[in-house]
Amino acid sequence: MFKIKRLKNGIQNYGSKITGDIGVFISVSILLTASLFDKQNTNIMKSIILFCVILIGVLLFLWIKRYITNIYLEKVYKRNVEILENSLAEQQEINRELRQSNEELSGIIHRDNKLIPAMESAVEEILACNAPDEQKEKSKALLPQLKVMSSERSTILTDYENLHKALVQTGIFSIDASLKYLMKRANKDGISFDLSVTCDMKESVKALISENDLNTLILDLGENALIAVREAKKRNVLVVFGTENESFIISVYDSGIPFEKKVIDNLGKRRITTHKKTGGSGIGLMTAARLLRKHNASFVIDENLDSDSYSKRVSVIFDGLSQCRIITATNKITRPL
Known part of the structure; x- marks a missing residue:
């Protein structure tokens, strides 16, 4: 019976948790019944004893199988309870992170309000240059700064969107x-x-x-x-x-x-x-x-x-x-x- 994958894997994962008087009683019953088997017994008696051992063994198998199922269902129940119990704490954490993100976004807006006009002036200055080499040199100096600004803004906005994305409500x-x-x-x-x-x-x-x-x-x-x-x-x-x-x-x-x-x-x-x-x-x-x-x-x-x-x-x-x-x-x- 222990070649059955579900039973073997269940005992490997939950064996230490499988306890109970019923299991002890069934196991002892198997041992006592099997101990009655003797060469001197009649064929009818041997058949009866063998039938009883098999019957009690099946009961043990069904008990272990049910116990493993109940352990998993208990795990599922605890997971569901944990989800519900953590709802308030999660909302408080979301509010805290929202305030922090708002502060970061405010900092970006404040910085951009000053930097964007400066970048605008820098681009106008580049366009006003008559020499192509001078335009190219100034463009190369400006481009890394623009890339850094874009990267910082993109990262923060993406994190903000993922963190505070509101799911559609199912009504349940x-x-x-x-x-x-x-x-x-x-x-x-x-x-x-x-x-x-x-x-x-x-x-x-x-x-x-x-x-x-x-x-x-x-x-x-x-x-x-x-x-x-x-x-x-x-x-x-x-x-x-x-x-x-x-x-x-x-x-x-x-x-x-x-x-x-x-x-x-x-x-x-x-x-x-x-x-x-x-x-x-x-x-x-x-x-x-x-x-x-x-x-x-x-x-x-x-x-x-x-x-x-x-x-x-x-x-x-x-x-x-x-x-x-x-x-x-x-x-x-x-x-x-």
Whole structure:
């Protein structure tokens, strides 16, 4: 049984946390039952003892499996609570950084108000020169200063824009908090994070999925995208809520490398990741697949995008089909999730 990947990986990751009287009772029961096995027993007695050992072993397997699942769900719950508890502190930090950025912008404006007229006079002086060599010499002296000014201004304005970019509101407080959490992580790693909402979220999701499950999906898919682009040259992530063929859809676009074949082949079957060094564990996609089966939703991977900003799209479609659909430049695969 311990050759089963999910059980083996679960025990490796959470083995030290698997405790409880039920586990002790089942384990002792296996030992006591197995100790009754003796060569002198009749074949019927041996069969009964063997059946009991197997039955109790299956109970132990199911108990460990359930315990591992509960540990992960507890992890998800703590993550959601942490997001909500930190909302006020984040807002205070944003206000502090906003005041600091405003002071920096005020300094730039104050400096530019004095330097721009001076630069204007310098350019007029260059244009007034009759000798080409003199014009060239003065232009060379002025150009480095202009480049320094432009670079400083561009850096500060870009940081200001990323730090204080306001996301579109979904109308669901917990979802907005989760998206702010993802945006904060993206800003920390220098990743561009955007959001688009093209439907009424409250009306679209209320009969489809609970807020807790929806938050888990958004956070798992969003974190996977952030991990995927962390080492990429272009680091862009876009989350889109909308409808497709009258079905509610969540799409996460990113500029990371395409999924490897082994990840696609094992999607929904067992945990696997190609980003272990950058924080990937594979458990996010496994949890997403479990939630999709629970709600009869489909999982779509589209790597055939006509976009310079994004290389692939991972979507969850609440179409009642419970399918896994993979679209590449050369192939299209559809199979049960």
